[in-house]
Amino acid sequence: MEILFDKNTPWPEMSRDEAALSERLTKKIRKEIDTAGGRIPFSRYMNMVLYEPGLGYYSAGGQKLGAAGDFVTAPEISPLFSRCLAQQCAEILEHIDGGDIFELGAGSGRMAVDLLRELEKLGKLPTHYLILEVSADLRRRQQEMVRHQMPGWQSRVVWLDELPRHPVQGVVLANEVIDAFPVDRFRIDDGEVQEIGVAVAGDDLVIDLVPAGRHLSAAVHRLEELRESSFADGYESEICMSMPAWMASVGQCLERGVMLLIDYGHVRSDYYHPQRSRGTLLCHYKHRAHEDPFFRPGLQDLTAWVDFSELAEAGAASGLDFAGFTTQANFLLGCGLEKLAEDIAGDDLGERVELARQIKLLTLPGEMGEHFKVLGMSRNFNYPVRGFKLRDLRHML
Numbered sequence: 279m280e281i282l283f284d285k286n287t288p289w290p291e292m293s294r295d296e297a298a299l300s301e302r303l304t305k306k307i308r309k310e311i312d313t314a315g316g317r318i319p320f321s322r323y324m325n326m327v328l329y330e331p332g333l334g335y336y337s338a339g340g341q342k343l344g345a346a347g348d349f350v351t352a353p354e355i356s357p358l359f360s361r362c363l364a365q366q367c368a369e370i371l372e373h374i375d376g377g378d379i380f381e382l383g384a385g386s387g388r389m390a391v392d393l394l395r396e397l398e399k400l401g402k403l404p405t406h407y408l409i410l411e412v413s414a415d416l417r418r419r420q421q422e423m424v425r426h427q428m429p430g431w432q433s434r435v436v437w438l439d440e441l442p443r444h445p446v447q448g449v450v451l452a453n454e455v456i457d458a459f460p461v462d463r464f465r466i467d468d469g470e471v472q473e474i475g476v477a478v479a480g481d482d483l484v485i486d487l488v489p490a491g492r493h494l495s496a497a498v499h500r501l502e503e504l505r506e507s508s509f510a511d512g513y514e515s516e517i518c519m520s521m522p523a524w525m526a527s528v529g530q531c532l533e534r535g536v537m538l539l540i541d542y543g544h545v546r547s548d549y550y551h552p553q554r555s556r557g558t559l560l561c562h563y564k565h566r567a568h569e570d571p572f573f574r575p576g577l578q579d580l581t582a583w584v585d586f587s588e589l590a591e592a593g594a595a596s597g598l599d600f601a602g603f604t605t606q607a608n609f610l611l612g613c614g615l616e617k618l619a620e621d622i623a624g625d626d627l628g629e630r631v632e633l634a635r636q637i638k639l640l641t642l643p644g645e646m647g648e649h650f651k652v653l654g655m656s657r658n659f660n661y662p663v664r665g666f667k668l669r670d671l672r673h674m675l
């Protein structure tokens with residue numbers, strides 16, 4: 279994830295195809311708003327701009343990740359990320375005498391390839407590497423990458439259409455997946471909870487405020503109870519209403535082993551801090567971050583940070599145990615980042631400088647090191663998890 283706010287540089291031109299795609303999606307959204315009586319919830323809008331088949335950001339064919347895309351994730355920044363994760367997976371698989379790895383939302387497939395390569399070196403390959411990917415376009419890209427970079431491995435890597443039917447023994451992984459879940463947005467006006475939805479005004483998609491329905495109101499009041507104070511007038515934020523059910527269903531797939539969820543996010547008290555009064559929703563377009571969700575629908579990414587307290591509670595409610603919670607920097611260092619970097623650093627000065635740059639991006643507090651957290655939840659697994667050994671922050675959840 280790279281954040282660069284820059285309001286003065288003009289936006290890059292869209293190609294004719296991009297403009298047509300965005301126009302088609304916008305028309306579809308306007309039609310849905312019309313059919314729904316003039317407005318749709320923000321979560322429905324976000325779902326359409328990200329996942330509408332053939333048109334949404336993740337569903338259409340554009341380049342999303344990497345230098346030519348809109349944002350960069352940790353596995354794309356450096357293979358060291360996946361190699362560290364591989365050390366962790368190897369340790370878990372060793373404790374349970376082998377098993378599978380199940381990755382959700384595999385993006386370009388980079389993490390799967392680098393992780394498997396490292397596990398092969400360690401002699402700890404999983405029986406299967408399962409991938410569940412909602413985007414048909416990304417699934418095709420992942421299959422291409424595995425075919426090109428790991429010929430002969432296709433039978434080990436299995437793409438699923440739904441959650442695994444057979445219980446998983448091993449490791450469940452999701453890197454920067456939950457931040458891509460649609461969120462509902464709210465605003466407090468005159469002490470009342472308003473739902474921020476989407477409507478049409480003239481040619482434009484616009485924000486629309488109505489008194490929040492029962493579910494959203496209850497969720498906001500629950501947050502107020504937990505923080506022991508009401509939100510001030512004008513306070514805006516968001517809630518990912520689908521996340522607890524997702525956590526429960528994915529958690530139920532794990533029979534024995536550890537689930538590692540990596541994302542940018544906060545514990546609840548930081549997420550809903552009075553000073554964070556505009557929420558965390560961000561849009562990414564060509565490596566620039568901004569706050570306009572109606573900019574070029576379908577061509578930009580929309581994300582919201584993850585409430586790790588909620589995620590951990592949902593995991594515990596589905597019977598999972600805590601394996602640990604820490605920052606990405608602590609996790610990678612706990613998995614042996616420094617030693618791995620030393621092992622691959624050659625004599626070439628340019629390469630060493632590049633490696634140092636990658637490590638900084640992954641670990642510095644102002645980069646991904648502290649914004650990103652790792653939550654570990656486990657089932658039938660009573661061993662320490664090395665990524666959490668440096669600093670386990672679960673007491674903060």
Ligand SMILES: C[S@@+](CC[C@H](N)C(=O)[O-])C[C@H]1O[C@@H](n2cnc3c(N)ncnc32)[C@H](O)[C@@H]1O
Nearest residue numbers: 336351383384385410411412413453454455458
């Ligand atoms: C921001 S990208 C991260 C990709 C990759 N994990 C990485 O770190 O480079 C989000 C990914 O999650 C996928 N995704 C979103 N919701 C999902 C869900 N409910 N189940 C599985 N994949 C999902 C997207 O299609 C995309 O591949």
